[in-house]
Amino acid sequence: MAETKILLVEDEKKIAETLRKGLTEQHYEVDVAYDGGAGKKLFDTNPYDLAILDINLPVMNGYELARHIRSYNEEILVIMLTAMNTTEDKIEGFEAGADDYIVKPFDFQELLVRIRALLKRLHHQPGAGTNILKVGDLIMNLDSKEVTREGRTIPLTAKEFQLLEYFIRNKNKVVSRIDIAMNVWDIDFDTKTNVIDVYVNFLRKKIEKDFSSKLIYTQVGMGYVLKENV
Amino acid sequence: MAETKILLVEDEKKIAETLRKGLTEQHYEVDVAYDGGAGKKLFDTNPYDLAILDINLPVMNGYELARHIRSYNEEILVIMLTAMNTTEDKIEGFEAGADDYIVKPFDFQELLVRIRALLKRLHHQPGAGTNILKVGDLIMNLDSKEVTREGRTIPLTAKEFQLLEYFIRNKNKVVSRIDIAMNVWDIDFDTKTNVIDVYVNFLRKKIEKDFSSKLIYTQVGMGYVLKENV
DNA sequence: AAAACGGTTTAATGCCATTTTAATGGAGCA
DNA sequence: TGCTCCATTAAAATGGCATTAAACCGTTTT
Numbered sequence: 001m002a003e004t005k006i007l008l009v010e011d012e013k014k015i016a017e018t019l020r021k022g023l024t025e026q027h028y029e030v031d032v033a034y035d036g037g038a039g040k041k042l043f044d045t046n047p048y049d050l051a052i053l054d055i056n057l058p059v060m061n062g063y064e065l066a067r068h069i070r071s072y073n074e075e076i077l078v079i080m081l082t083a084m085n086t087t088e089d090k091i092e093g094f095e096a097g098a099d100d101y102i103v104k105p106f107d108f109q110e111l112l113v114r115i116r117a118l119l120k121r122l123h124h125q126p127g128a129g130t131n132i133l134k135v136g137d138l139i140m141n142l143d144s145k146e147v148t149r150e151g152r153t154i155p156l157t158a159k160e161f162q163l164l165e166y167f168i169r170n171k172n173k174v175v176s177r178i179d180i181a182m183n184v185w186d187i188d189f190d191t192k193t194n195v196i197d198v199y200v201n202f203l204r205k206k207i208e209k210d211f212s213s214k215l216i217y218t219q220v221g222m223g224y225v226l227k228e229n230v
Numbered sequence: 231m232a233e234t235k236i237l238l239v240e241d242e243k244k245i246a247e248t249l250r251k252g253l254t255e256q257h258y259e260v261d262v263a264y265d266g267g268a269g270k271k272l273f274d275t276n277p278y279d280l281a282i283l284d285i286n287l288p289v290m291n292g293y294e295l296a297r298h299i300r301s302y303n304e305e306i307l308v309i310m311l312t313a314m315n316t317t318e319d320k321i322e323g324f325e326a327g328a329d330d331y332i333v334k335p336f337d338f339q340e341l342l343v344r345i346r347a348l349l350k351r352l353h354h355q356p357g358a359g360t361n362i363l364k365v366g367d368l369i370m371n372l373d374s375k376e377v378t379r380e381g382r383t384i385p386l387t388a389k390e391f392q393l394l395e396y397f398i399r400n401k402n403k404v405v406s407r408i409d410i411a412m413n414v415w416d417i418d419f420d421t422k423t424n425v426i427d428v429y430v431n432f433l434r435k436k437i438e439k440d441f442s443s444k445l446i447y448t449q450v451g452m453g454y455v456l457k458e459n460v
Numbered sequence: 461a462a463a464a465c466g467g468t469t470t471a472a473t474g475c476c477a478t479t480t481t482a483a484t485g486g487a488g489c490a
Numbered sequence: 491t492g493c494t495c496c497a498t499t500a501a502a503a504t505g506g507c508a509t510t511a512a513a514c515c516g517t518t519t520t
Contacts, residue, residue, distance in 0.1 A: 091339060091340070091343050094346070100330075110321070113320060113321050113324045113325075114324070117328070117329060121351070157468085158468095159468070160467095173374060174373070174374060174375045192470095193470075194469090194470080194507090195469060197507065198508090198509085200507095200508090201508065201509065218507070219388075220388060220478070220507075221387065221479095221505095221506070222388050222391070225374065225375075387479085388479095389478075390478095423481075424481080425479075427495095427498090428480075428497090428498085430496095431497060434497095448495095450487095450488085450495065451494095
């Protein structure tokens with residue numbers, strides 16, 4: 001995945017430098033401006049994912065800059081920084097298009113956490129970074145294609161893996177054979193095949209047989225559900 | 231457009247009531263629970279767009295509840311409330327899947343603004359949450375295909391489920407046997423079968439027999455109606 | 461090129477829950 | 491009383507599902 005680019009606009013050099021360093025260590029790509037005008041210039045000439053704006057800035061204040069950014073791009077996330085902690089300020093900040101608001105002095109960890117929360121939401125990549133799906137004690141690593149339960153690794157074939165992944169992504173949801181056929185196989189219409197039944201049977205043998213609890217339940221006439229311990 | 235539904239879980243009754251009132255005035259639809267367990271129950275049986283959770287709750291704390299919500303649904307927005315203002319708390323909150331974090335005492339305007347910012351950012355569509363139908367104390371989850379009444383789950387077969395779904399979708403409306411035949415079975419015309427009568431009987435046994443009130447009423451010569459206690 | 465192999469799919473069997481049919485009796489009404 | 495309409499029960503038919511074995515297919519090995 002490409003780097004996340006951050007525009008930081010903060011006139012207190014010391015704070016700016018601390019943030020730049022900290023964010024860079026977290027593998028974000030950071031550009032810094034020390035006043036609103038410079039910030040605007042950077043924004044106009046570079047693609048950013050997120051902007052961190054102090055409110056009290058020389059030349060052009062944080063609200064104006066936030067509005068400018070919003071008017072050009074709805075996607076970019078904006079976090080405002082301020083020394084004040086008044087509700088009016090926050091409201092104005094949000095109305096200028098900010099996504100979050102942090103009051104100085106703040107903890108760097110908190111800033112990080114808020115950045116991550118926002119980015120995670122925006123790219124709607126649940127569990128960004130870790131490509132892992134879980135249901136109870138069953139763990140599926142989408143990168144290494146490894147599946148484990150109770151610590152023991154379970155070797156699965158490609159189709160078995162795809163089917164299990166589909167089940168996990170739809171956990172607690174009853175999926176019909178047609179759903180499965182369309183999403184795991186590329187069958188549109190083939191009423192007479194029973195591959196799915198056979199594969200569910202394969203899966204059950206591998207992920208349930210030697211373990212304490214069931215995972216895949218049959219809903220007669222409806223389909224199958226994967227769910228942990230009723 | 232459908233209302234935005236909010237689940238509020240807060241044990242301090244006074245705060246809960248103030249919030250409920252304020253949010254309702256803003257045209258949000260609000261359900262309130264006073265402990266984590268009750269909150270979980272509401273969540274499991276209703277479709278919400280946003281949850282506001284206090285952290286210190288009896289029975290099940292806010293973090294646990296947030297995790298529960300996340301594990302079922304990535305779409306629902308979660309805002310945490312707390313009296314503490316430590317970074318560790320916030321980090322734990324965000325890791326539990328919260329989207330925002332508000333420290334008490336807070337200004338109601340600020341809460342509103344944050345709610346709006348979150349909803350806007352996600353261009354969230356109200357009702358995108360779980361697929362649930364309800365009539366009185368009868369709840370039908372279309373995803374998990376689970377039906378409960380007074381909290382007790384009632385196992386239904388595929389046909390029973392379809393029939394009940396049809397009744398619920400047409401609640402307070404008298405549906406003729408022909409309507410049912412066409413929509414639940416795929417029969418056009420078969421005057422001599424009495425499957426429908428038999429299945430209505432099955433349903434009544436399961437969803438009425440051990441409960442306090444009737445749900446399905448017979449309209450002689452016309453059909454059946456599902457309606458809650460008049 | 462043939463054989464061996466792992467993975468996938470088809471086919472066949474039997475069980476049993478679900479669905480449907482059929483029969484009976486009661487309530488309401490002319 | 492006889493008729494229609496519905497509720498209820500039991501019994502019969504159906505079809506869905508689990509399971510096993512064997513066929514198929516592409517890849518690798520010899």
